[in-house]
Amino acid sequence: MAKHGKRKLSKRLIIAGIIALAGLSLLAYPVATTFVFKAQVSSHKQDFIKKTQGSFTQGTNGQSPSGDVVEGPYEELYQYLMSENERMAANGQIGLVDAFSYQIAGIDLSKYGIDDGCIGYINIPSINVELPIYLGANDYNMNKGAAHLTQTSYPIGGNNTNSVIAAHRGSTIDMFRNIHKISIGDEIIITNFREELTYKVVEIKIILPTDIHEIKIQPGRDLITLVSCNPLGANTQRYIVYCERV
Numbered sequence: 001m002a003k004h005g006k007r008k009l010s011k012r013l014i015i016a017g018i019i020a021l022a023g024l025s026l027l028a029y030p031v032a033t034t035f036v037f038k039a040q041v042s043s044h045k046q047d048f049i050k051k052t053q054g055s056f057t058q059g060t061n062g063q064s065p066s067g068d069v070v071e072g073p074y075e076e077l078y079q080y081l082m083s084e085n086e087r088m089a090a091n092g093q094i095g096l097v098d099a100f101s102y103q104i105a106g107i108d109l110s111k112y113g114i115d116d117g118c119i120g121y122i123n124i125p126s127i128n129v130e131l132p133i134y135l136g137a138n139d140y141n142m143n144k145g146a147a148h149l150t151q152t153s154y155p156i157g158g159n160n161t162n163s164v165i166a167a168h169r170g171s172t173i174d175m176f177r178n179i180h181k182i183s184i185g186d187e188i189i190i191t192n193f194r195e196e197l198t199y200k201v202v203e204i205k206i207i208l209p210t211d212i213h214e215i216k217i218q219p220g221r222d223l224i225t226l227v228s229c230n231p232l233g234a235n236t237q238r239y240i241v242y243c244e245r246v
Helices: 002-052 075-091
Strands: 118-124 129-135 146-148 161-166 187-192 196-207 222-230 237-245
Touching: 002 118, 002 129, 187 222, 196 222
Parallel strands: 129 146, 161 222
Antiparallel strands: 118 129, 118 187, 146 161, 187 196, 196 237, 222 237
């Protein structure tokens, strides 16, 4: 009987150990996944900057140290996106009518040598998140990082612009999960194919998905607007963070 009791106890300990290991694995999986993702993002960003920014000096608005405008390898793309931003500001973004208007990229970046549709990066130091920005807020792009909403301004800065950038909140990877921890005054840094742009958070709102007017261009302002689902784990509202160019 004693031997039988020991065997039962041993089996219970083994089962308990397996359950404990399984639990630890489940807890560790998101952390490990996020760690690998961040390493991949860092590597991809370095390659992106090296490939795209060319002779532009990061953070100097396309100018050399002497103040002269420098024409880098993506000047044609920059000029085109500027004209598109001006067009959207002038026509009131008439194409921004429903969720499907966000999903298809407004431009094929492969024509300019950017094959994966990545137009830049967003860095949010206060929540330790950096993500690539892909054109078109479809499922494929949003599983890889943040997405630019088509029919909103492209993230190159400028007067009368509002570039809307969305990311998941409930993914295994952090992405915009902690968007609610961003505070007024926090820095948001956009690195595009040309330069680095710095914004500061100026307003936070919770809106309905149908409140499209809340994400439109605001005359005279240079904005980046972050969007994610709200509340966490649901999809009934939108959490909005407005950021204005410093």
